[in-house]
Amino acid sequence: MSDEQTRLGELREEIDSLDQRIMELISARARCAQEVAHVKTDAHPEEDVFFYRPEREAQVLRRIKEVNPGPLPDEEMARLFREIMSACLALEKPMHIAFLGPVGTFTQAAALKHFGHSVVSVPLPAIDAVFREVESGAANYGVVPVENSTEGIINHTLDMFITSPLKICGEVQLRIHHHLLVSPEFQGQEITRIYSHQQSFAQCRQWLDAHHYGVERVTVSSNAEAARRASVEPGTAAVAGDMAAGLYGLDTLAGNIEDWPDNTTRFLIIGREDIPASGQDKTSILVSMKNEPGALYQLLEPFHRQGVDLTRVETRPSPSGTWAYVFYIDFEGHMDDEIAGKVLAEVEHDAVELKRLGSYPIGVL
Known part of the structure; x- marks a missing residue:
C-alpha cells in the first residue's frame, strides 16, 4: 500500500471510532431528555405539561455558538444541535407545527429551521387558519410571516393579534433566495x-x-x-x-x-403560553391611544427616557372605530425585566388599551 492509502485508512478508522462515540453521546443525551420529561410529568400529573422550552433551547444554541471550537462555522454547529434537540424532543411526542402552506413554502422552511425536522408540519391555506389551529389546540405552535426586509410588514398577521388570545413565543429570520x-x-x-x-x-x-x-x-x-x-x-x-x-x-x-442580496423575511412563532426570560429577549405589544394631539409622543417618551431600544413601530387601523389606530411595538428586553415593567406600567396608565403579545428569545438561527 502507498503512504496515501495507509494514511487514508488510518483516518477512516479514526472517523469510524469518532462516529461511534458521537452516536453513544447523542443516545445518552436523548435518555437524559426523556428523564427530564418524566420528571416534569410526575411533578404535574394533572396538567398538560409543555416539554418544549423556547427560552432553554435559545440558551443552549447561544452557548453552542459561543464555545464552538471550529472548524465548522458557528451557525452550522448550532443547526446540528437544533436537529439533535428536535429529535430528542420528538421521543416523547412529536410537536404539530401549523404553517402558512402549502408544502414547499418559505414559511415551512422557517418552521423547520426553528423547530428542526422531527416535528409534524401542518400546512394551512391562510394566516387566520394558522391562528385558529393553534387556538384550538390542534397544533402546538404556528409559524406566520410578519415582515420582509424589502416589502415591509405583513398586515394580515398584525391584524390577527388584535383579537387573538395567542402569544408570540419566538421569531426566526430566513434569508429569501428566489x-x-x-x-x-x-x-x-x-x-x-x-x-x-x-x-x-x-x-x-x-x-x-x-x-x-x-x-x-x-x-x-x-x-x-x-x-x-x-x-x-x-x-x-x-x-x-x-x-x-x-x-x-x-x-x-x-x-x-x-433584487436585494440581503432579502430576509421575519417569521413569528405563535403559541398559547408565556415564555420566561432567556437573557436576550424581545417583547411585542399592541397599544391603543386616545385620539388627541401628542398621543404618539406620549406613547414613545417613556421608552426613550428609560433607554429601552425600540426595534419596530407600526400603525394599524383599529377595528373599534373610523380614524382610530393601534400601535404595534417591538422592543428589546423581557416584560418581566424591572425597566420594561416600569415602561409598560406607565404606557398602560395613559393608553386606552395595552395588550401584551409576549416576550420571547431573540432569534438565534
Whole structure:
C-alpha cells in the first residue's frame, strides 16, 4: 500500500471510532431528555405539561455558538444541535407545527429551521387558519410571516393579534433566495408565462424587468403553487425557492434573482403560553391611544427616557372605530425585566388599551 492509502485508512478508522462515540453521546443525551420529561410529568400529573422550552433551547444554541471550537462555522454547529434537540424532543411526542402552506413554502422552511425536522408540519391555506389551529389546540405552535426586509410588514398577521388570545413565543429570520424555475421536460421552450406569489414578484421586480420584460406574470396563492403549475404547463416558469424546486423536480434557469442580496423575511412563532426570560429577549405589544394631539409622543417618551431600544413601530387601523389606530411595538428586553415593567406600567396608565403579545428569545438561527 502507498503512504496515501495507509494514511487514508488510518483516518477512516479514526472517523469510524469518532462516529461511534458521537452516536453513544447523542443516545445518552436523548435518555437524559426523556428523564427530564418524566420528571416534569410526575411533578404535574394533572396538567398538560409543555416539554418544549423556547427560552432553554435559545440558551443552549447561544452557548453552542459561543464555545464552538471550529472548524465548522458557528451557525452550522448550532443547526446540528437544533436537529439533535428536535429529535430528542420528538421521543416523547412529536410537536404539530401549523404553517402558512402549502408544502414547499418559505414559511415551512422557517418552521423547520426553528423547530428542526422531527416535528409534524401542518400546512394551512391562510394566516387566520394558522391562528385558529393553534387556538384550538390542534397544533402546538404556528409559524406566520410578519415582515420582509424589502416589502415591509405583513398586515394580515398584525391584524390577527388584535383579537387573538395567542402569544408570540419566538421569531426566526430566513434569508429569501428566489430562483427562476422550469420543468426539465420543457427546458429550452420559450417562456410565455411566469407564476409566483405577489410578494416574490415584488422582490424580483427589477430582475424580471431586465431579463423577461413583457412576459405575462400571473399571481398565485404561494410559490409552491407556482412551482406546481410550472411543473405541468409547457412554456411556463415559476419564481420560487429551493424547497418548492425540490418538491416539484424543477431545474434552476437563473438563481438568486431577488433584487436585494440581503432579502430576509421575519417569521413569528405563535403559541398559547408565556415564555420566561432567556437573557436576550424581545417583547411585542399592541397599544391603543386616545385620539388627541401628542398621543404618539406620549406613547414613545417613556421608552426613550428609560433607554429601552425600540426595534419596530407600526400603525394599524383599529377595528373599534373610523380614524382610530393601534400601535404595534417591538422592543428589546423581557416584560418581566424591572425597566420594561416600569415602561409598560406607565404606557398602560395613559393608553386606552395595552395588550401584551409576549416576550420571547431573540432569534438565534
